[in-house]
Amino acid sequence: MIACQEKKPYWKIRPQKGWNPLDLLELWAYREVLWMLALRDIKLRYKQTALGVVWVILQPLLPGLIFAVIFGKFARLPSDGQPYLLFVFSGLIPWMLFSNMIQRSGGSLVTEARLITKVYFPRMLVPLASGVSVLVDFFVSMGLMFFLMVLYGVPLQPVLGLLPIFLLTAILLGAGIGLWLSALNVKYRDFMYALPFLVQVWMFATPVVYGMAVVPEKWRFLYSFNPMVGVVEGFRLCFLGKSSVGVEHIALSVGAALAFFILGSLYFRSVERGFADKL
Amino acid sequence: MxxxxxxxxxLGKCYRLRHQGAVRYNTLRDDLVNWMKAPFQFLSGREKKGACEQEDFWALxxxxxxxxxxxxxxxxxxxxxxxxxxxxxxxxxxxxxxxxxxxxxxxxxxxxxxxxxxxxxxxxxxxxxxxxxxxxxxxxxxxxxxxxxxxxxxxxxxxxxxxxxxxxxxxxxxxxxxxxxxxxxxxxxxxxxxxxxxxxxxxxxxxxxxxxxxxxxxxxxxxxxxxxxxxxxxxxxxxxxxxxxxxxxxxxxxxxxLHTDSKAFAGNLAAHPGASGSKKVVFEWARVGHGDGVENGQFCIGDDLHIEFKIKAGAKVVESFLKLGIMMRSQDGIKLCSLVDSDSGFVMDDFCAECELSVKLEDMRLYPGTYYITLWVGDITSINTYHWVEECLSFEVIDGGKLTSRKLSRAGGLLFWTPEWKKNNIKQGHE
Known part of the structure; x- marks a missing residue:
């Protein structure tokens, strides 16, 4: 055997302290695990349901219809001159993407406790995979939106090209907050119970069932500190070509999304090494 | 190579043991207070110095x-x-x-x-x-x-x-x-x-x-x-x-x-190094013997083996239904049996504070060698373990006894069986 120089260790195990940067190389190396976990989530979601995939369509459609009846018909909330169903649906799509992402990834680590205490892979993949699985629902609701637009005879707008910006912002924001919540949930299960309320309150603080136009001009900037404001109004702008959202609001959303994602992943990385002990 | x-x-691993009552669990409220005091320390997830001092348990x-x-x-x-x-x-x-x-x-x-x-x-x-x-x-x-x-x-x-x-x-x-x-x-x-x-x-x-x-x-x-x-x-x-x-x-x-050390713990099974479980019910003592109340760990093939032990409630409230188990292992670590009380038709349904039990294993047929006994007590569903004392007893089977007429090699097996042998003469030719 040739005497060779000592190789670099494949795994270097040391006590870790302080902040850990995001290890993108490692995440990339484990990308297949992310994909398999997401695929599993999608497969599992509608197993043993009679309606199966129909739920993917019903889930955004039913709240859309309910909101259209309650807020459009009875409360007569203004909808910028658009059919209220389209109006509320264009807001619901990004909102459901975001809220499903934080709800699913928030509890994911606790649900996957068994896996996390038995095998190593970057822990971040668990909440991220839950997030990825939500994207499937999102694309189905997008299809539904286009269908509704054809039904109502609303033409596609050239601003639709901007959609990827808002989509990416929503994903970053959802992933960032999801990472944060999932890690906090390991330590304090309180978050599991608080989350549904948070999501509900947050929805009404976001222009989903009403338009940003109803918010008085002088409050709009403050209002858009809720990063979902820019995202939801951005989606509405792309679909319906009309919105009171300004560039400054969108910039705030993008900035907040980046900040949440960076801080969320940093926090996650700094506490992940204790997961196996705490779960 | x-x-x-x-x-x-x-390499070392320290776990912080939290004794109920003595030190409180970290609650969100506690941590929020800590966070107010030292936000950066908390955010970085660093353990506070000195927090890991009193209840250190070095697993490694x-x-x-x-x-x-x-x-x-x-x-x-x-x-x-x-x-x-x-x-x-x-x-x-x-x-x-x-x-x-x-x-x-x-x-x-x-x-x-x-x-x-x-x-x-x-x-x-x-x-x-x-x-x-x-x-x-x-x-x-x-x-x-x-x-x-x-x-x-x-x-x-x-x-x-x-x-x-x-x-x-x-x-x-x-x-x-x-x-x-x-x-x-x-x-x-x-x-x-x-x-x-x-x-x-x-x-x-x-x-x-x-x-x-x-x-x-x-x-x-x-x-x-x-x-x-x-x-x-x-x-x-x-x-x-x-x-x-x-x-x-x-x-x-x-x-x-290592197992020979464990005999020293016979008097206090709760402190036995192989003990685990919630200790809602504990084994206080246990012994093997010939049924005369004296600890005697030597047997010949064919002897009756008596395992006696006392269980005691470790907590104030105890279910009256219990399940008890005895596991035996050979010297080589081979699991011989897992005896469960209900298999013998014995049901422990009126346990209150403490009681003594004896288990008689008639006509023990194990080969010469050393054997180790593990005791287990849990709830009736066997999901919860109250006390599990790994290899707290041992006994030795020695050569001799009424049943054996030859020297038994340890490599010969684990069970000394004496089945019935029959011969069927086949007539060859005619008378």
Whole structure:
């Protein structure tokens, strides 16, 4: 055997302290695990349901219809001159993407406790995979939106090209907050119970069932500190070509999304090494 | 080969024990208060200095060793000696508190059978999922797919959800996926302790293939005969430290010798090193003897064996329904039997504070050798363990007695049976 120089260790195990940067190389190396976990989530979601995939369509459609009846018909909330169903649906799509992402990834680590205490892979993949699985629902609701637009005879707008910006912002924001919540949930299960309320309150603080136009001009900037404001109004702008959202609001959303994602992943990385002990 | 595969230096793991009542659990409110006091310290997740002082429990301490490529090393020790903690650190599930370890090569860790399996998914889906989680690429799994399916013997049920599998099938599939991993370093926990005998044999055979293929294997087990047949070297852990390291025969002997220490604990089983469980009900004392109330650990084949013990409520409120179990192991670590009270038609349904029990095993037919007894008490569903005292008693079967007329070799087996022999003369020719 040739005497060779000592190789670099494949795994270097040391006590870790302080902040850990995001290890993108490692995440990339484990990308297949992310994909398999997401695929599993999608497969599992509608197993043993009679309606199966129909739920993917019903889930955004039913709240859309309910909101259209309650807020459009009875409360007569203004909808910028658009059919209220389209109006509320264009807001619901990004909102459901975001809220499903934080709800699913928030509890994911606790649900996957068994896996996390038995095998190593970057822990971040668990909440991220839950997030990825939500994207499937999102694309189905997008299809539904286009269908509704054809039904109502609303033409596609050239601003639709901007959609990827808002989509990416929503994903970053959802992933960032999801990472944060999932890690906090390991330590304090309180978050599991608080989350549904948070999501509900947050929805009404976001222009989903009403338009940003109803918010008085002088409050709009403050209002858009809720990063979902820019995202939801951005989606509405792309679909319906009309919105009171300004560039400054969108910039705030993008900035907040980046900040949440960076801080969320940093926090996650700094506490992940204790997961196996705490779960 | 002389290249190092695993180098462990001064490895230690400290757990903070929290005694109920004495120190409160960290609640969100406590942490919010701490956070107000020192926001940056809290955010960085750093433990506060001095917080880990009073209730330190070192599950592992000062572990140092080097394992070369191609070595097959057994890790042995009682429950609670730190074996699992060591494996968890080496497979990166938990962080060490001090020291470190370097692993040179792709690592595969098997801490359970069927990692990542989901009961709702089919066998096929589970193979891909579990394979990916254990570190195989999609391509690798595709290549070995047929081999895995054949090994697990589940061809017919490939597209059936795993929840409809028998537990045997589940185990087989789990092991099959794991066995087809091809890491350079394989870390295996007692996964072989499951499944039927035939399957265990198959697993051991597979493990043997792996060990001769030049891969580095770290193998934790209670099964001394498995350790002896697979490993060339063993490391004995005791109270979180390395008690012996070297030739497998010598170290397994040292492990056996540990048991003689345990006699000293006969008076106080709650403090026994092999004890675990919630201690809602505890064994106070236990002895083996000939039924005359005196501890006597020597028997001849054919003697009656009496196991006597006292159980006592450890908590104020105790269910009156209990289940009791007795497990026996041979010197080689082979599990002989698991006796459960209800199998003998005995039901413990009126337990209040304490009681003494005796178990009489008539006409004991074990071969000469030393045997170890583990006692267990739990709730009637056997889900909750109240007290489990690993190998707290031992007895010796010596040569002699009414039944034996020849010298029995220890290698001759475990059971001395005297079945009925019959002869049937076949008439040859005519009278």
């Amino acid at each position: 002389s290249e190092v595969a695993i180098r462990i230096e001064g 301490r000062d572990i140092s060793c080097e394992i070369k490529h191609g070595e097959v090393v057994g890790i042995i020790g009682r429950n609670g000696a730190g074996k699992s903690t060591l494996l968890k650190i080496l497979s990166r599930l938990v962080d060490p508190t001090e020291g470190g370890a370097d692993l040179f090569g792709r690592v595969g860790a098997l801490l359970e059978v069927g990692t990542g399996f989901h009961p709702e998914l089919t066998g096929r889906e589970n193979i891909y999922l579990s394979g990916a989680i254990l570190g195989m690429t999609r391509h690798e799994i595709q290549r070995k797919f047929d081999e895995i399916v054949t090994f697990a013997e589940i061809e017919k049920f490939l597209d059936t959800p795993a929840k409809y599998y028998s537990s045997g099938m589940y185990m087989r599939l789990g092991f099959a996926v794991a066995a087809h991993l091809e890491p350079e370093i394989l870390v295996v926990d007692e996964v072989l302790a499951v499944g039927d005998v035939q399957f265990q044999k198959k697993c051991l055979g597979k493990m043997k293939d792996v060990s001769v293929s030049g891969r580095t294997v770290l193998f934790v087990s209670h099964n001394m005969s498995a350790i002896r047949s697979l490993c060339s070297r063993a490391i004995l852990l005791k109270d979180g430290r390395v008690a012996a390291d070297g030739d497998v025969e010598k170290v397994t002997e040292a492990y056996m010798a």
